[in-house]
Amino acid sequence: MTVTVIILIIASVFIGALIRATFGFGEAVVSMPLLALLPIGLHTSISLIxxxxxxxxLFTAISGWRHVDRPALIRLVIGALIGIPIGLLFIVKVPAMIITVGLGIFLMAYGSYSFIKLLYAKGSVKSRLRASFWSLPVGIISGIMGSAYNTHGVPVVVYGTLRRWEPRRFRGTLQAHFLISGVLIVIGQALGGLWTEDLFLLFGLSLPAIIIATLLGVFLHRRIPNEKFERYVFLLIVLLGFLLLMNHV
Known part of the structure; x- marks a missing residue:
């Protein structure tokens, strides 16, 4: 592996980490297509992200812990425990193209619809998913998507926007969920044989970039006006859906 390739891998990880730290999600959908352009194995890419x-x-959940929706978090984590082993089977049994193309179409449709509705809504938009039960199946889907494709944030992001979480609760709950489910997912990936010889070298080289991206993302997040945050989230969802589709065209 050349120095140029390593630098490009670190840059891909940095961009993903910056988006995650700023908005609370999206790093895998951004970084994975970039890594797919480089001579790096799929299992190494999945484990690295x-x-x-x-x-x-780990860094962002600490600062936002007081804003977490704890009852929802508990149900999300329980669901993730159920979904993670199912996701490991998905890697082997279900073609990634079917999942990612379908997910891309859904994200573009949902993000576009929600953004347009938000622009034309008169006054505040009410929560469209009030029943607390939904956090459990969302957690299951998140566990499946996380262990198989590192996209465990997508179901929780959609759930959070449907619940109309305000920015601090949105980001705080997402990061707390990602911290807990992330530990489980990383363990599952290790037990599932996704760890490779290059993984820890690349992670060690990327760690300074991840820390810088996290600090910069926290700085940027604090300067996004609350009234514009939800619009940016919906636009980012559309972008992520587009990137998923382009990765398989």
Whole structure:
């Protein structure tokens, strides 16, 4: 592996970590397509982004813990425990293209619809998913998507926007969930044989970039006005859906 390739890998991880620290999600969908362009194994990419995401969550969850929706978090984590082993089977049994293309179409449709509705809504938009039960199946889907494709944030992000969490609760709950589920996902990836010889070298080289991206992301997040945060989230969801589709065109 050349120095140029290593630098490009670190840059890909940095971009993903910056987006995660700023908005609370999205690093895998951004970083994985970038890593796919480089001569690095799929299992190494999945495991590297898993460790990077866990590191970002560790730093950001501490500062946002007081804003966490704890009842929802507990149900999300219980669901993730159920979904993670199912996701490891998905890697072997279900073609990634089917999952990612379907997910990409859904994200673009959902993000576009929600953004347009938010622009034309008169007054505040009410929560569309009030029943607390939904956090459990969302956690299961998150566990499946996380252990298989490192996209465990997508279901929780959609759930959070449907619940209309305000920015601090949105980001705080996401990071707390990512921290707990991230530990489980990384363990699952290790037991599932996804760790490779290059993983820890690349993670060690990427760690300074991850820390810098996290600090910069926290700085940027604090300067996003609350009234504009939700709009940015929906636009980012559309972008992530587009990137998922482009990765398989």
């Amino acid at each position: 898993g460790l990077a995401g866990l590191t970002v969550a």
